[in-house]
Amino acid sequence: MANHTQLGFQDAASPIMEELVQFHDHALMVALAICSLVLYLLTHMLTEKLSSSTVDAQEIELVWTILPAIVLIMLALPSLQILYMMDEVNEPDLTLKAIGHQWYWTYEYTDFKDLTFDSYMIPTSDLPLGHFRLLEVDHRVIVPMNSPIRVIVTADDVLHSWAVPSLGVKTDAIPGRLNQTSFSASRPGVFYGQCSEICGANHSFMPIVVESAPLPNFENWSSLLSS
Known part of the structure; x- marks a missing residue:
């Protein structure tokens, strides 16, 4: 969760986000x-007053050619490593499908027979005391902690983007196309995100809330919701 006057990233809640923060630093x-x-x-x-009669300096030219190459390699190698990590999906324990609409999200837990719900932002007038304005939803996405989660993202009408900064995920939701991303929440908590693609008048009012819980809690929640 971002704080006022915060200059850095939100606290990392997944291995991918930890790698992204380290690469940023x-x-x-x-x-x-x-x-x-x-x-x-x-x-x-x-x-300083400089004077030189040197016309050709091969040593200096060699240095200012090699040093930038070394700097670029130092930046490229960890960047490519993180790109491959973000693109890799290894036998997920759970698959979640997120469908963007104007202006709410629909979630389908494809590993369950009938576990689907819409997630709308709670209006400010109905917001319980102590909850976050423009970030709370009526139905949160619940996922098991320390489990690889695959998220399939698409849209029903216009372009959207499913983004949760603490988990290090941001995937475009495109009508007629399925994009996928993955994450693994490394600690329990509630992580907030928002649609990150301008999608119309109420673009600012379709937040994303992901709650990471221990596996027994997730099993109890899923059994209650699907029954």
């Missing part, structure tokens, strides 16, 4: 080092 340090070097050279050029 790594890339930020590389960018900071490059900016510091450029600032130092600019300051040195402006404050």
Whole structure:
């Protein structure tokens, strides 16, 4: 959950998001080092009187060719590793289908015979005390903790996007097309997201709430809802 004056990411709740945060910090340090070097050279050029009769400097040219290549490799390798991790779906314990509508979500638990529900935002006038405005829904997505979850995302009318920052997932919902993503919640909790594709007048009013619970709690909830 984001806080006021927060500058960084939300607390990671999945292995993928932990990797994304680490890569962000790594890339930020590389960018900071490059900016510091450029600032130092600019300051040195402006404050020092330089004179050189050198016409050709192969050593310097070699250095400023090799160093950027090394920096790019340092950024590319972890980035590619995370991309492959995000695209990999290994025998999910649960498959969830999320269907975007104007302006609510429909969820289908495809491993169960009849477990489908719509999820609407709770209006501010009906919001219980202590709940979050424009983020709470009448039916949350419940998933078992520490279990690989596959999410199939599509839309019924216009483009939407199913995004939960704490879990490190964001997938476009396109009419007539099935996209998929996966995550594994590493701790219990309630994680908030929103549609991340402008989809009409009430785009801001179709939040996403994912609740991670221990497996026995999930089994009790699913049996009650499907009965």
